[in-house]
Amino acid sequence: MSNIKDLRIAIIGGTGEEGRGLALRWARAGAQVTIGSRSVERAKEAADELNRFVEHNPIGYARNRDAVSNADFLLLTVPFAHAVSTIEELQTYFPEGAILIDITVPVFFEKGARYVELPEGSASEHLRARLSENIPLVAAFKTEPAHLLVDPDEKLDCDVLVASDSKEARARVCEAIRSIDGLRPVDAGPLYSARTIERMTVLAIGINRRYKIKTACYRIVGLS
């Protein structure tokens, strides 16, 4: 991938706020984006709405399985509770070499936001254990607030922490993120780092609540 215009991105379960937000940002960056959903109608609705804010290369829509079968990046944007079943259903349609990007965060609410402790240590590692070995998995966009991504008038100013056990996949995702206005990729190392990154989202939810805001996100200071 050297040209963002050649990058085909499928947003799995892309009708939610995170999915639509990332579709919008990637489309504006120039990538070929398809919103996937179990319902073509809902995918079309989401794409139509977003395309009012995308000048060139409009966002496409398809059933999830059709969206993934023609993509380079597959963004998993379903709620964590449906992540495993979605992967189990779709992974036979993943093209060889396509990178699965997991943005899920397992969170529940009990006196504030709490992190769901999983035996593997994180949602990404939990998915990794259930995914065919030959599919590269990257954790990214976990700390980007959906409210911010989906608002076409909001300027972004966040770092995207990118973790994967595949150095190559990590580098490809980082490179592509550089095309999105206002987002900077930060190489967060192995998938193990998802344990931290996912918890940072839970921390940001708490900060949002205490500061009565909706868009807390992170910047790493000290990178040149």
Added chain:
Amino acid sequence: MSNIKDLRIAIIGGTGEEGRGLALRWARAGAQVTIGSRSVERAKEAADELNRFVEHNPIGYARNRDAVSNADFLLLTVPFAHAVSTIEELQTYFPEGAILIDITVPVFFEKGARYVELPEGSASEHLRARLSENIPLVAAFKTEPAHLLVDPDEKLDCDVLVASDSKEARARVCEAIRSIDGLRPVDAGPLYSARTIERMTVLAIGINRRYKIKTACYRIVGLS
């Protein structure tokens, strides 16, 4: 505490890089700082060295137990491996109402930095379980790079994530941090958040290694 000049701060085990760094920054902010150590000589050495960079109110020195017995904030800056024994030895000397500030992070190295999983979930919660109930405990300064704090010429530009189950203690520590140039306190909520904050230090160590820097730290974007 309304005037930083009235604030007495004891740095427990304050001869290490973190301890000296925080002594320097608090003294420059105007607080009355005492470096504590098991050895008065080493405490004096550290204070003398730092006082070359402090214009007014020089940093004092004392044995740990003498330092803590006359302080409002007690900063625990020993390595995590010595945190419990240090508290067990010193807590009878803590004055009533003094706040213990835990900056420790349990980390080990095995193919990079790894977080030591503790049964209580974090170092701060581990200490909380071993501390008299009436001593307020605050987790803070866990993500501030020691290299940055201790260098008198370095300007700071970091957020300090502050967590505690005592709202009052959290507010007092946040207020005092506002006096330090270049640091901004962020209310990170209950002590439970230490699970995230401590892991963020481990993540920053990895980022430092990958980016060949020493001073990665965090800013929360979106706070007004």
